[in-house]
Amino acid sequence: xxxxxxxxxxxxxxxxxxxxxxxxxxxxxxxxxxxxxxxxxxxxxxxxxxxxxxxxxxxxxxxxxxxxxxxxxxxxxxxxxxxxxxxxxxxxxxxxxxxxxxxxxxxxxxxxxxxxxxxxxxxxxxxxxxxxxxxxxxxxxxxxxxxxxxxxxxxxxxxxxxxxxxxxxxxxxxxxxxxxxxxxxxxxxxxxxxxxxxxxxxxxxxxxxxxxxxxxxxxxxxxxxxxxxxxxxxxxxxxxxxxxxxxxxxxxxxxxxxxxxxxxxxxxxxxxxxxxxxxxxxxxxxxxxxxxxxxxxxxxxxxxxxxxxxxxxxxxxxxxxxxxxxxxxxxxxxxxxxxxxxxxxxxxxxxxxxxxxxxxxxxxxxxxxxxx
Amino acid sequence: xxxxxxxxxxxxxxxxxxxxxxxxxxxxxxxxxxxxxxxxxxxxxxxxxxxxxxxxxxxxxxxxxxxxxxxxxxxxxxxxxxxxxxxxxxxxxxxxxxxxxxxxxxxxxxxxxxxxxxxxxxxxxxxxxxxxxxxxxxxxxxxxxxxxxxxxxxxxxxxxxxxxxxxxxxxxxxxxxxxxxxxxxxxxxxxxxxxxxxxxxxxxxxxxxxxxxxxxxxxxxxxxxxxxxxxxxxxxxxxxxxxxxxxxxxxxxxxxxxxxxxxxxxxxxxxxxxxxxxxxxxxxxxxxxxxxxxxxxxxxxxxxxxxxxxxxxxxxxxxxxxx
Numbered sequence: 001x002x003x004x005x006x007x008x009x010x011x012x013x014x015x016x017x018x019x020x021x022x023x024x025x026x027x028x029x030x031x032x033x034x035x036x037x038x039x040x041x042x043x044x045x046x047x048x049x050x051x052x053x054x055x056x057x058x059x060x061x062x063x064x065x066x067x068x069x070x071x072x073x074x075x076x077x078x079x080x081x082x083x084x085x086x087x088x089x090x091x092x093x094x095x096x097x098x099x100x101x102x103x104x105x106x107x108x109x110x111x112x113x114x115x116x117x118x119x120x121x122x123x124x125x126x127x128x129x130x131x132x133x134x135x136x137x138x139x140x141x142x143x144x145x146x147x148x149x150x151x152x153x154x155x156x157x158x159x160x161x162x163x164x165x166x167x168x169x170x171x172x173x174x175x176x177x178x179x180x181x182x183x184x185x186x187x188x189x190x191x192x193x194x195x196x197x198x199x200x201x202x203x204x205x206x207x208x209x210x211x212x213x214x215x216x217x218x219x220x221x222x223x224x225x226x227x228x229x230x231x232x233x234x235x236x237x238x239x240x241x242x243x244x245x246x247x248x249x250x251x252x253x254x255x256x257x258x259x260x261x262x263x264x265x266x267x268x269x270x271x272x273x274x275x276x277x278x279x280x281x282x283x284x285x286x287x288x289x290x291x292x293x294x295x296x297x298x299x300x301x302x303x304x305x306x307x308x309x310x311x312x313x314x315x316x317x318x319x320x321x322x323x324x325x326x327x328x329x330x331x332x333x334x335x336x337x338x339x340x341x342x343x344x345x346x347x348x349x350x351x352x353x354x355x356x357x358x359x360x361x362x363x364x365x366x367x368x369x370x371x372x
Numbered sequence: 373x374x375x376x377x378x379x380x381x382x383x384x385x386x387x388x389x390x391x392x393x394x395x396x397x398x399x400x401x402x403x404x405x406x407x408x409x410x411x412x413x414x415x416x417x418x419x420x421x422x423x424x425x426x427x428x429x430x431x432x433x434x435x436x437x438x439x440x441x442x443x444x445x446x447x448x449x450x451x452x453x454x455x456x457x458x459x460x461x462x463x464x465x466x467x468x469x470x471x472x473x474x475x476x477x478x479x480x481x482x483x484x485x486x487x488x489x490x491x492x493x494x495x496x497x498x499x500x501x502x503x504x505x506x507x508x509x510x511x512x513x514x515x516x517x518x519x520x521x522x523x524x525x526x527x528x529x530x531x532x533x534x535x536x537x538x539x540x541x542x543x544x545x546x547x548x549x550x551x552x553x554x555x556x557x558x559x560x561x562x563x564x565x566x567x568x569x570x571x572x573x574x575x576x577x578x579x580x581x582x583x584x585x586x587x588x589x590x591x592x593x594x595x596x597x598x599x600x601x602x603x604x605x606x607x608x609x610x611x612x613x614x615x616x617x618x619x620x621x622x623x624x625x626x627x628x629x630x631x632x633x634x635x636x637x638x639x640x641x642x643x644x645x646x647x648x649x650x651x652x653x654x655x656x657x658x659x660x661x662x663x664x665x666x667x668x669x670x671x672x673x674x675x676x677x678x679x680x681x682x683x684x685x686x687x688x689x690x691x692x693x694x695x
Contacts, residue, residue, distance in 0.1 A: 338471075
C-alpha cells in the first residue's frame, strides 16, 4: 500500500460516488431495455415529470423534504458508527406524537403549535430510538437487528392504535381524525401568494424550510460542537474514545436519539403538512431510502441535500412514468433505488483500488516530467 | 374432543407457517456462521418466490420452478458475496439494497410479463406442490388420538414441508460433523487462523452464501408454488426478517432456530385464529400484540434477558489479508 498516494478530495467525494451512481443508472437502463422500452425516452419522461412544469417542482421538493430528514437521521447515527435501520419506525412513532399534540393541544395558537409539533415529533421519535440505543450501549445488543425489530413493533403498535384508539367513531378506515385547520403547516404556494408571487399548487409546505434549517443545524452539530466531536470520535474508534475520556455508550445514546428525532420530522411534512391526519403506513419506505440518501451524500448535509433531490426527482418523475408508459410501473423507481444503494453503498469500494492505481501512475509520471 | 381437534388444526397450521421460516433461518445461519451478515433473506425469498411462480407457470411443473427459484437466489447470494466478500462492502447495506431491489424488480418484471398488477397468473394443480398422504394415513385415520395426529398433523403436507424439517438435522450434521462445516464455522470466528491453515477465506465464504441461497430459494418457492398458487407483490411481508429474528433467537444454531421458527410460526397461526375472538377473563385479544411478539421476544433475548445470544466473532467484517 505504500507505493500509492492518497486520492485528492474531489475524486474521493466527487468522482467516485458519481462513477458508482452512473453504473447504477446504467444497469437501470439495461433493465428498461430488457423490458423492451427505450431508456432515453424514460429519462426524458422522468426529467419532465420531475422538473418540466411548475407543479412538478413542488412535488419533487415535497418528496425531497422527507428524504432530507431520513438521510440526516441515518447520517448522524452513522457518524457514531451505528447503523440505524429504524428510521421507518421512528418516523412512524414521531407521527403519533405530532398527531396526539395536534388533536389534544389544539387550543394553542399556530406559531406555538408549530414548536409543540416539532417537540412532540422529536420526543416520540427519540424515545423510540432510545430503547435500541440503550440496549446497544449498555447491553451490547446489535443495533441493526434491534432497530429492524423495532420497525415491526412500531408497525403493529400503530395498527393497533389506529384501529382501536385513534379511529373516530363510526369511521371504517383506520386513520386518525383530521387535525384542525389552523394547525396545519402552510403550503409554500399559499405563502408565495401572500407575497404576490403566483405558484402552482403542490404539497410543498413549510417543513421544507425546516429541513434546510435542520441540515445546517446537523452540520454545525457534527463538525462544530463538543458532542459532535465526541460522536465522531466514538464512530472512528470507540476504544480510542474511551482512552480520551469519552464514554462511548453515552454518545451512542445521544446520537441515536438525535437520529430518531430527525427521522420523526418526516412526520411534520406528512401529518401536519400534507395529509393533515395520521394515515396507516404513511412512512412508505422513506426511512429505508434515507440510507441510500445518506450513503450517496457521504453523510454530509450538503451531499444529503443533493442526494435527496435526486431521489425526490425519481419519486416524482416515476409517478409521471407510470402514466406515460404502462409497461413500466412505479416500481422502476424502487429498482433504481435498490441499484443506487447497491452500487453507491455496498460496492463503493469497487473502483477505488483501480482509480487509486491509475491516479498514482498519473502522479508519478507527472512528477517525473516535472523533474526532467 | 373439539379442543383436541382445534389444537391439531392449530399445530397443523403452525407447520405450514413455520416451513418458510425454517428454510430461511437455516439459510441465514449458513451465511452468518461464515461471517457474512445476511439481511437480504427477505429480498432473496421474494426473488425466489417470483422465479418459482413464473417458471412453474410456463413449465407447468413445480420442480422446474423450484430449480429456477434456487438459481435466482444463488445468483442473488453471489451478488451479495461479490459486494461483501470480494469488494468488502458493507454487509448491512448490501442486504438492504437487495431487499429494496427485489421488491421493485419482482413487481416490475411481473407487470411487464403478465400485466396483472405485479401478480403472476394462478397456477393449476399440476404446477404446484401437492399435499402428500403418507403411507397408512388413511388406514389409521379413525384410531382415536393417534389417528388424527398422524393423518392431520404429520401426513398431508407438501414435499417442501418435509424437506424443511429434514433440512434441520442435515444442516446440523453439515455444520458440526463435516470438515466443510468446521471450516465454515472457523471463517466466521477466526478467519485469520483459517487463512494460516492454507484455506481460502474468500472461497469458504462464497460457498457458505451459496448454501444460503439454495435454502432461501426453497423457502421462496414454498410461498408461491406450495402454500400459495401465485406470486403476489411483496408476498413475503416481513417473513425474511422474522426468519432472521428466529435465527438470532436460536443463537445461530440449527435446532434452537427450528424451535424459534416453530414458536414464531405458532404465534402467526394463532394470531390468524384469534382475530376478534374474546377469551374468557382476558377480553378481546389484540392480534397486533401477538403479531409483534416474535420481534419483542427477539429484542428481549438480544438484551440478554433470556440467555445470551453471541454472534459469530467475525460477523460483519470482511477479511483483509495482511500485506
